[in-house]
Amino acid sequence: MKIRLSFLFVLTLIVFILCVFFLSLFEEKSYVPExxxxxxxxxxxxxxxxxxxxxLKILFEDEKYIIINIWSxxxxxxxxxxxxxxxxxxxxxxxxxxxxxxxxxxxxIKFLNELGNPYDTILSDKDGTKAIFLGxxxxxxxxxxxxxxxIIKKYIGPINSEIVNEIRNLLNDY
Amino acid sequence: xxNLIGNYxxxxxxxxxxxxxxxxxxxFKYNNILDFNLIVLVFLQFILIFCSFCTLLLAFINSxxxxxxxxxxxxxxxxxxxxxxGSWGNHEGSLLLxxxxxxxxxxxxxxxxxxxxxxxxxxxxxxxxxxxxxFILFIFYTSNPFQLIIPTPNEGLGLNxxxxxxxxxxxxxxxxxxxxxxxxxxxxxxxxxxxxxxxNQWARDIKKWTLISWIFLTIGIMLGSIWAYYExxxxxxxxxxxxxxxxxxxxxCLTALLHCSSVLEKRSSLQSWTIILALCTFMxxxxxxxxxxxxxxNSIHTFANDPERGIFxxxxxxxxxxxSLIIYFKYNNFEKSNKSFFVSKETAIxxxxxxxxxxxxxxxxxxxxxxxxxxxxxxxxxxGPPYFNQLIIPLLIPFLFIMSIGTKLDWIKNKEIxxxxxxxxxxxxxxxxxxxxxxxxxxxxxxxxxxxxxxxxLLFISILDLKNDKLKWSQKTSHLAFSILIISIIxxxxxxxxxxxxxxxxxEKKLSKYTIRFEKISKSxxxxxxxxxxxxxxxxxxxxxxxxxxxxxxxxxxTITSEADIKTNLFNDNLVVVNxxxxxxxxxxxxxxxPFMLLIWISALMLAVGGILGLRKKY
Amino acid sequence: MYGKKVKLRFTYLSLILVVLILxxxxxxxxxEENVVYFISPTDIKGxxxxxxxxxxxxxxxxxxxxxxxxSEQINFIITDYKNEISVKFNGVIPNLFSEDxxxxxxxxxxxxxxxxxSKILAKHDENYMPPEVKxxxxxx
Numbered sequence: 039m040k041i042r043l044s045f046l047f048v049l050t051l052i053v054f055i056l057c058v059f060f061l062s063l064f065e066e067k068s069y070v071p072e073x074x075x076x077x078x079x080x081x082x083x084x085x086x087x088x089x090x091x092x093x094l095k096i097l098f099e100d101e102k103y104i105i106i107n108i109w110s111x112x113x114x115x116x117x118x119x120x121x122x123x124x125x126x127x128x129x130x131x132x133x134x135x136x137x138x139x140x141x142x143x144x145x146x147i148k149f150l151n152e153l154g155n156p157y158d159t160i161l162s163d164k165d166g167t168k169a170i171f172l173g174x175x176x177x178x179x180x181x182x183x184x185x186x187x188x189i190i191k192k193y194i195g196p197i198n199s200e201i202v203n204e205i206r207n208l209l210n211d212y
Numbered sequence: 213x214x215n216l217i218g219n220y221x222x223x224x225x226x227x228x229x230x231x232x233x234x235x236x237x238x239x240f241k242y243n244n245i246l247d248f249n250l251i252v253l254v255f256l257q258f259i260l261i262f263c264s265f266c267t268l269l270l271a272f273i274n275s276x277x278x279x280x281x282x283x284x285x286x287x288x289x290x291x292x293x294x295x296x297x298g299s300w301g302n303h304e305g306s307l308l309l310x311x312x313x314x315x316x317x318x319x320x321x322x323x324x325x326x327x328x329x330x331x332x333x334x335x336x337x338x339x340x341x342x343x344x345x346x347f348i349l350f351i352f353y354t355s356n357p358f359q360l361i362i363p364t365p366n367e368g369l370g371l372n373x374x375x376x377x378x379x380x381x382x383x384x385x386x387x388x389x390x391x392x393x394x395x396x397x398x399x400x401x402x403x404x405x406x407x408x409x410x411x412n413q414w415a416r417d418i419k420k421w422t423l424i425s426w427i428f429l430t431i432g433i434m435l436g437s438i439w440a441y442y443e444x445x446x447x448x449x450x451x452x453x454x455x456x457x458x459x460x461x462x463x464x465c466l467t468a469l470l471h472c473s474s475v476l477e478k479r480s481s482l483q484s485w486t487i488i489l490a491l492c493t494f495m496x497x498x499x500x501x502x503x504x505x506x507x508x509x510n511s512i513h514t515f516a517n518d519p520e521r522g523i524f525x526x527x528x529x530x531x532x533x534x535x536s537l538i539i540y541f542k543y544n545n546f547e548k549s550n551k552s553f554f555v556s557k558e559t560a561i562x563x564x565x566x567x568x569x570x571x572x573x574x575x576x577x578x579x580x581x582x583x584x585x586x587x588x589x590x591x592x593x594x595x596g597p598p599y600f601n602q603l604i605i606p607l608l609i610p611f612l613f614i615m616s617i618g619t620k621l622d623w624i625k626n627k628e629i630x631x632x633x634x635x636x637x638x639x640x641x642x643x644x645x646x647x648x649x650x651x652x653x654x655x656x657x658x659x660x661x662x663x664x665x666x667x668x669x670l671l672f673i674s675i676l677d678l679k680n681d682k683l684k685w686s687q688k689t690s691h692l693a694f695s696i697l698i699i700s701i702i703x704x705x706x707x708x709x710x711x712x713x714x715x716x717x718x719x720e721k722k723l724s725k726y727t728i729r730f731e732k733i734s735k736s737x738x739x740x741x742x743x744x745x746x747x748x749x750x751x752x753x754x755x756x757x758x759x760x761x762x763x764x765x766x767x768x769x770x771t772i773t774s775e776a777d778i779k780t781n782l783f784n785d786n787l788v789v790v791n792x793x794x795x796x797x798x799x800x801x802x803x804x805x806x807p808f809m810l811l812i813w814i815s816a817l818m819l820a821v822g823g824i825l826g827l828r829k830k831y
Numbered sequence: 832m833y834g835k836k837v838k839l840r841f842t843y844l845s846l847i848l849v850v851l852i853l854x855x856x857x858x859x860x861x862x863e864e865n866v867v868y869f870i871s872p873t874d875i876k877g878x879x880x881x882x883x884x885x886x887x888x889x890x891x892x893x894x895x896x897x898x899x900x901x902s903e904q905i906n907f908i909i910t911d912y913k914n915e916i917s918v919k920f921n922g923v924i925p926n927l928f929s930e931d932x933x934x935x936x937x938x939x940x941x942x943x944x945x946x947x948x949s950k951i952l953a954k955h956d957e958n959y960m961p962p963e964v965k966x967x968x969x970x971x
Binding site (some may be wrong): 261403552573574577578581591592593594595598599603604632640713714715719721763772773774789791793794795800802807 | 849852854858861862864865866867869877886888898900902903905921922923924925926927928929930966970
C-alpha cells in the first residue's frame with residue numbers, strides 16, 4: 039500500500055513535468071529575425087541570363103510590389119516549394135523575381151527546364167553576397183517588397199499553399 | 213558513395229541491436245554461461261558505428277559538401293583542427309558521437325565485468341541496447357548526418373567564429389563521455405534491481421563507472437567555463453546559465469553517488485538510495501540533452517529550435533523514466549539494516565548526499581521554473597544569479613565543516629570523539645585569517661568571516677590529511693582540490709574588481725583607483741575577418757600595464773567578436789575587453805581584475821586527477 | 832510506550848520533514864526575490880504599482896538617434912513603437928548594440944519613464960532578436 043502511494047505520487051509528478059516540457063516545446067523560443075518592415079538599400083545585381091547589371095529599383099518598373107524568392111538548384115526544399123511559386127505566379131499580377139543563390143548556371147538552368155520557370159526575372163547571386171542585403175540567411179526565403187524598398191513580409195524556409203494565399207490576400211489589401 | 217557507407221552501417225547497427233536484445237534476453241532467462249555471440253554482436257555493432265562516424269569525419273576533412281551537415285557547418289578555408297571538431301560541433305554529428313561512445317562503453321562494460329553474474333551482465337546489455345536503439349532511431353528520424361545535397365555546392369556555409377575555440381572544440385566529446393558513462397550506471401542498476409544483485413561486488417563495479425563519468429563530466433564542465441572565460445570575454449567563468457546548470461545537475465548526482473556507493477561497497481546498506489541516485493543521474497543527463505537540444509531553454513548557447521526533435525527525445529525520455537519507475541517499484545524490497553550509529557562515516561556520507569540533493573534541487577528549480585511559469589501563466593521571467601548565490605553559498609558553511617570532520621570518522625561507530633589540540637589551533641587560525649581578510653574588505657564582516665574560515669579550515673585539514681595513512685590518495689587529492697577550488701572561487705568573487713568606461717582614441721579617464729588611457733587603434737585584414745587592435749594603458753600607483761584587446765569583424769556570417777587581452781599569473785588575472793559601438797567613435801572599455809583564476813583551473817583539474825587516482829585501485 | 836526503534840524512526844522522520852519544509856521555504860522565498868520579470872515599455876505604463884526594489888527586464892527597440900554617451904555612461908530610449916522609456920547605463924555594452932535594433936536592458940525602475948540598467952543583454956548574431964522582444968512588439 040505504502041509503495042503504491044509513493045509510486046502514484048512520483049508518477050503524477052513526473053507526468054506533470056513531462057507535460058509541461060511538452061507544452062513548452064511549442065512556446066516561441068527561437069530567435070527570429072527582426073521586425074520585417076525595415077528598409078533595405080538599393081543594390082546592383084547581375085541578370086541571370088544576360089549578366090547585365092541591374093539594380094533593385096529598376097526591377098519595379100511600374101509595379102508597387104515585387105516578390106523576391108531566393109532559390110538554388112541544390113536546395114532540396116526549393117524543389118518542394120517550386121510548384122507553390124508557380125502557383126503564385128499564375129494567380130498574381132505582381133512580379134516574381136528569382137534570386138539564384140550560390141549556384142552553378144548549368145545546374146540552375148537544368149532545374150528550371152525540369153520544373154518550369156515561374157519567374158519574371160532571375161537575378162544571379164553567385165557568391166551569396168547579394169542575399170545579405172535582403173537580410174537573408176539561407177535558401178529558400180521569400181520576400182514581399184514595396185517600391186520604397188521596405189520589406190513588407192518575409193518568409194523563411196519553403197512556402198506552402200497557405201503562404202501563397204496569405205501573399206495574395208496581402209497584395210489584394212494594398 | 214562514402215555517405216552511403218555511413219548510412220548503411222548505421223542501419224546494420226540497428227539490426228544488430230535488435231539481435232543483441234534477443235540474445236541477451238535469452239541469455240538472461242536460460243543460461244548460466246555468457247553467450248559468446250553476445251560479445252561478437254556488441255563488438256560488431258561498435259565497429260559499424262565507428263565506421264559510420266569515420267565516414268562523417270572523412271567527409272568533414274575532405275570538405276565533401278554533398279553532405280548537408282558538412283555544407284552547413286564547414287568551409288574549405290577552415291583549419292584542419294576545426295574541420296575535425298566541426299564534425300561533432302553540430303547537432304547531427306554530436307548525436308553520432310553520443311552513439312559511438314554509447315556502444316564503446318557497452319563493449320567495455322561487457323568485456324571487463326567478467327567477475328559479475330552472467331544474468332546480470334546480459335540484462336545490463338539488454339537495457340543498454342534499448343538506449344542504443346532509441347538513439348539510432350532518433351538519428352534516423354530527426355537528425356541524419358548523412359543527408360545529401362544534389363547537386364553539390366562548391367562551398368560550405370562556415371562555422372560561427374565564436375565556436376572556433378580549442379576549448380570548445382574538445383568540450384562536447386568530453387562532456388558526452390561523462391553523460392554516456394552514466395548510461396552504463398543506469399542499465400546496470402536496473403539489471404541489478406531485477407536480478408537482486410545489489411552486492412558489494414556490484415557496488416565496486418558501479419563505483420568505477422561512476423568515477424569515469426564523474427572525471428569526464430568534471431573536465432567537461434571545466435572546459436566549458438574556460439571557453440566562457442577566454443572566448444566570450446565576459447570576465448567570468450560561471451553565469452548560472454541554463455545550459456551550464458544542465459551539466460552541473462548530473463555532476464551533483466554523480467558526486468553523491470560516488471560517496472554513497474562506497475557505503476554500499478563497505479557496509480551493504482543504502483542499496484535503495486544508491487539505485488535511485490544511479491537512475492536519476494542518467495535521467496538528468498537525458499533531460500539535459502532534451503532541454504538543450506530542443507531549444508526550450510533560453511540561453512546564450514542557443515541551438516536551433518526544432519519541436520520535432522524535442523518531441524522525439526521527450527517520448528524516449530518518458531519511456532525510459534516509466535520503465536525505470538516500474539522496475540524500481542516492482543523490485544524494490546531491500547532489507548533494512550539499522551546497525552550503524554549516529555557518529556559514523558555513514559552518517560557523514562548521508563549528510564553529504566543530503567547537501568548534494570539540496571544543491572541539485574536548487575539548481576533544478578532555478579533552471580526549469582521559468583519554463584513552468586511560462587507554460588502556466590504565460591509570464592516571461594528569468595532567474596538571476598543572485599537566486600543561486602543566495603541559496604547555495606550560505607549552505608556551503610555547514611557543508612565545508614562537515615566535510616572536514618567527516619573524512620576522519622570510522623565506519624559503523626566512531627570509537628572516540630577525540631578533539632585534538634592541533635585542530636582547535638587550526639580552527640582559531642582560520643577564523644583569525646578570515647577575520648583579517650573580511651575586515652580588509654569592510655563588508656558583511658561576520659558572513660565573510662564564517663564563510664572563509666569554513667573554507668580555510670577544510671583546506672588546513674585536507675593538508676594535514678595528506679599524511680594520514682588511513683585515507684586513500686584519490687580521496688586526499690580530490691578533497692584538497694575541492695577545498696582549494698572553493699577558496700579560490702570565494703576569494704575570486706569577493707576580490708574581483710571591474711571598471712568600464714567609454715573612450716575615444718587618445719582620451720584618458722581617471723577613476724578612483726586607476727587611470728585608463730585609450731592610446732590608439734590599428735586596423736588590419738586577416739584571412740576572413742578585419743581585426744581592430746586597440747592599445748589600452750591602465751595605470752595604478754605608477755604601475756603601468758599595456759593591453760592589446762582586439763575586435764574581429766567577420767563578414768560571413770556577419771559577426772563581431774571581442775578578444776580579451778588577459779595577463780595571467782598564479783594569483784591574479786588582469787584583463788581588458790573592448791566592445792564596439794556602432795556609428796560612434798567610442799569604444800566601450802572594460803578593465804577587470806580577477807584574482808586566483810589560474811588556481812580555479814588548476815584545482816578543477818586536480819579534482820579530476822583525484823578521480824583518476826581512484827580508478828587505479830586493483831580488485 | 833513505544834519501542835526505542837519507533838522513537839528513533841519518528842525523530843528521523845520529523846527531522847527530514849523539518850529540513851524539507853525549511854529548504855522549500857528558503858527556495859520559494861529566494862525565487863520570489865530574485866525572479867526578473869520581462870516587460871515592455873507599454874507594460875510599464877499599465878502596471879498597477881511599480882516595485883522599485885525589484886529588477887525588471889525591459890525589451891524593445893533602441894529608438895533612432897536617441898543614443899547619447901560620455902565616458903561614464905550611455906543614455907538611450909527603448910521603444911515598442913507605442914510607448915518608450917529612457918535608460919541610463921554604465922557598463923559593458925554588447926557589440927551588436929545599435930540604433931533601431933532589438934535590446935533587452937535589465938535594472939531598476941526609477942519611475943515609469945526611467946530605468947537605471949545594470950546589464951544590457953547581448954546576442955551573438957545581429958539578425959536575431961530575443962523572442963521576448965518580438966512578443967513585446969507583436970503585443971501592440
